[in-house]
Amino acid sequence: MALLPIEQALDHYRTAVRALPTHRVPLELALGAVLAESPTARIALPRFTQSAVDGYALRAEDGLAPLALIGTAAAGNPATVTVGPGQAVRILTGGMLPDGANAVARQEIVERTGECIVLRERVRPGEAIRHEGEELRAGTIIARSGQRVTAGLLAALAMAGIDSLEVHRRPRVAVLVTGDEVVRVGEPLGPGQVYDANGPLLRAWFVEHGYGEPVVAYVRDDESALEEAMSAALDSADLVVTSGGVSVGDRDFIPAVADRLGVRKVFWKVAQKPGKPLWFGMRDGKALLGMPGNPAAVLVCLAVHARAVLARLEGEDGTQPAWRSGVLKTDVEADSERDRLLRMRLDMVDGVATLELLPRQDSHMLSNLASAHALVWLPSRTTAFATGERVAWLSI
Ligand SMILES: Nc1nc2c(c(=O)[nH]1)N[C@H]1C(S)=C(S)[C@@H](COP(=O)(O)OP(=O)(O)OC[C@H]3O[C@@H](n4cnc5c(N)ncnc54)[C@H](O)[C@@H]3O)O[C@H]1N2
Numbered sequence: 001m002a003l004l005p006i007e008q009a010l011d012h013y014r015t016a017v018r019a020l021p022t023h024r025v026p027l028e029l030a031l032g033a034v035l036a037e038s039p040t041a042r043i044a045l046p047r048f049t050q051s052a053v054d055g056y057a058l059r060a061e062d063g064l065a066p067l068a069l070i071g072t073a074a075a076g077n078p079a080t081v082t083v084g085p086g087q088a089v090r091i092l093t094g095g096m097l098p099d100g101a102n103a104v105a106r107q108e109i110v111e112r113t114g115e116c117i118v119l120r121e122r123v124r125p126g127e128a129i130r131h132e133g134e135e136l137r138a139g140t141i142i143a144r145s146g147q148r149v150t151a152g153l154l155a156a157l158a159m160a161g162i163d164s165l166e167v168h169r170r171p172r173v174a175v176l177v178t179g180d181e182v183v184r185v186g187e188p189l190g191p192g193q194v195y196d197a198n199g200p201l202l203r204a205w206f207v208e209h210g211y212g213e214p215v216v217a218y219v220r221d222d223e224s225a226l227e228e229a230m231s232a233a234l235d236s237a238d239l240v241v242t243s244g245g246v247s248v249g250d251r252d253f254i255p256a257v258a259d260r261l262g263v264r265k266v267f268w269k270v271a272q273k274p275g276k277p278l279w280f281g282m283r284d285g286k287a288l289l290g291m292p293g294n295p296a297a298v299l300v301c302l303a304v305h306a307r308a309v310l311a312r313l314e315g316e317d318g319t320q321p322a323w324r325s326g327v328l329k330t331d332v333e334a335d336s337e338r339d340r341l342l343r344m345r346l347d348m349v350d351g352v353a354t355l356e357l358l359p360r361q362d363s364h365m366l367s368n369l370a371s372a373h374a375l376v377w378l379p380s381r382t383t384a385f386a387t388g389e390r391v392a393w394l395s396i
């Protein structure tokens with residue numbers, strides 16, 4: 001069977017996967033979710049004209065003449081006086097500019113004697129003042145539908161008085177780890193058995209990317225046990241990820257069981273190394289990614305494929321490019337049939353992201369992840385990639 005190019009797999013996610021319904025949540029619960037509205041500022045920012053420094057509010061035209069202090073304006077405690085000719089008000093950063101004043105002299109240029117001040121240098125009208133509405137008017141769109149809410153955006157929305165947001169529901173994720181040989185770490189290993197890497201990898205990846213704890217189940221290489229577990233997973237989750245049993249071996253039951261449960265196959269087998277046997281299907285808006293058992297294949301399928309499916313489920317607009325650009329530090333062998341996805345070390349050299357191939361790249365190996373920062377995408381071709389060549393990478 002012909003292998004599907006990665007780009008076409010990504011196209012399939014765009015056409016097959018629909019965004020989950022939206023709901024309104026309090027601002028603080030929106031972190032990591034994708035906006036389903038374009039929120040607008042409820043208030044102008046700054047909301048009032050204020051001082052940018054600790055100093056004295058005055059009339060710039062008074063120049064270097066002695067000024068009488070007639071009050072204090074601190075942040076949150078406005079002065080109740082009006083500044084007239086020959087007068088000034090002590091003002092602190094963020095304090096509301098009192099009526100009559102048109103500039104602030106920072107305290108470093110002021111000589112103060114009791115309740116009288118003299119400026120050592122003149123100030124311009126408007127100096128050290130933050131004007132009402134200079135950043136945003138009330139009603140300005142702050143962020144767009146389809147954007148993900150980050151910590152910084154959340155704070156910007158709070159500043160503008162937005163206390164709730166319409167966002168897409170976060171996807172619920174279920175993980176099925178298959179294989180008779182798989183034993184959870186800490187338990188004794190029998191002959192031919194291996195410690196489970198994929199359960200910890202999948203769980204930690206979803207938690208690390210803000211999806212919370214997935215439901216994780218372990219399934220024997222038994223068709224009816226798998227059918228029961230997959231059916232329960234499809235009932236409870238929006239995205240089901242399986243590991244193992246998706247190749248052509250006698251116990252590779254994932255495609256057949258998914259088919260029996262009514263999951264519509266969209267594709268099977270991608271031109272990528274590792275991760276070739278990846279299986280993808282949909283049932284009633286729910287996505288199933290059948291990932292191979294080899295742990296490095298799972299890592300690649302998470303970084304490239306699960307990420308793309310999740311972005312679609314969450315209604316992300318795709319304007320944030322996931323892939324970045326860098327240059328290779330060494331020559332790297334190409335593969336003539338499959339795109340290579342390689343774990344590399346990333347260093348900034350003279351402002352350029354420089355990518356160094358790490359050893360131990362096989363799909364059953366993970367130990368180089370202690371030094372890997374980037375997953376580098378090398379398209380299939382017959383000639384090797386040369387030092388200095390520009391390539392695309394994702395952070396991992
Ligand atoms: N005749 C062919 N054989 C294979 C092909 C092929 O095209 N023709 N493809 C190979 C490729 S590429 C891959 S990748 C694997 C994928 O096989 P499966 O998805 O069926 O995975 P398993 O056979 O169940 O396991 C593969 C490998 O990974 C180990 N494993 C499984 N689960 C875990 C786990 N949770 N933690 C750690 N390690 C795990 C398992 O023991 C196997 O060594 O198929 C090739 N074969």
Ligand code: MOO
Pocket residue numbers: 272273274275276277292294296297363364
């Ligand atoms: O596609 Mo497999 O993950 O190369 O070994």
